[in-house]
Amino acid sequence: AQKVTQAQTEISVVEKEDVTLDCVYETRDTTYYLFWYKQPPSGELVFLIRRNSFDEQNEISGRYSWNFQKSTSSFNFTITASQVVDSAVYFCALSGEVDTGFQKLVFGTGTRLLVSP
Amino acid sequence: EAGVAQSPRYKIIEKRQSVAFWCNPISGHATLYWYQQILGQGPKLLIQFQNNGVVDDSQLPKDRFSAERLKGVDSTLKIQPAKLEDSAVYLCASSLVGGLLNYGYTFGSGTRLTVV
Secondary structure, eight states: OOOOEOOOOEEEEEOOOEEEEOEEEEESSSSSSEEEEOOOOTTOOOOEEETTTTTTOOOOEEEEEEOOOOOOOOEEEEESSSOOOOOOEEEEEEEEGGGGTOEEEEEEEOOEEEEEE | OOOOOOOOOOEOOOOTOOOOEEEOOOOOEEEEEEEETTTSOOEEEEEEETTEEEEEESSOOTTTEEEEOGGGGGGEEESOOOOGGGOOEEEEESSSTTTTTSSSEEEEEOEEEEOO
């Protein structure tokens, strides 16, 4: 069975601090995808990144960076110099069974990030 | 490109009543998903369509929930009769082909259902 664990329920930081959101996953698939989504108060899920299991390179996009480590089954997300607009709930998700072409996303419980000015 | 459209945005009903949600995916997206997100939890897949066929409905409470996707385009999700524990946000998402060729899935804004 696939599972995603986000142990941090809520994180509070002050603007300009760096913050790391943890994600640990479980899967038996050899090929799988990992995702991060942002859910602002409006409720819509905003796609941030997709990473496949064969690509362990870290990725940086502006103030966002992701650290994928298969050895520890982790896919952590760091926001550098956080801003108030980063306040949201962030979800890590896993998708497997790619050989069939049909996937479903298994989500973690989310981490609520509150950035105060 | 227009996003995934969902309506209504909010709905309040009494328990044992019925309710229906509508979703119009991005044009050309063959795969459509309905997710249920209970407050404080991550979204959980209820049903997945590939065109107008059901791929996965293993977590759909079939005694009260039903969904259809006529003509492989828009979809409706119905609850009859509703229970208090059905209070949640119902998210619709779509992707080109099972998400493989797409950078993730595009989600709609959701329908927030409150059952009283």
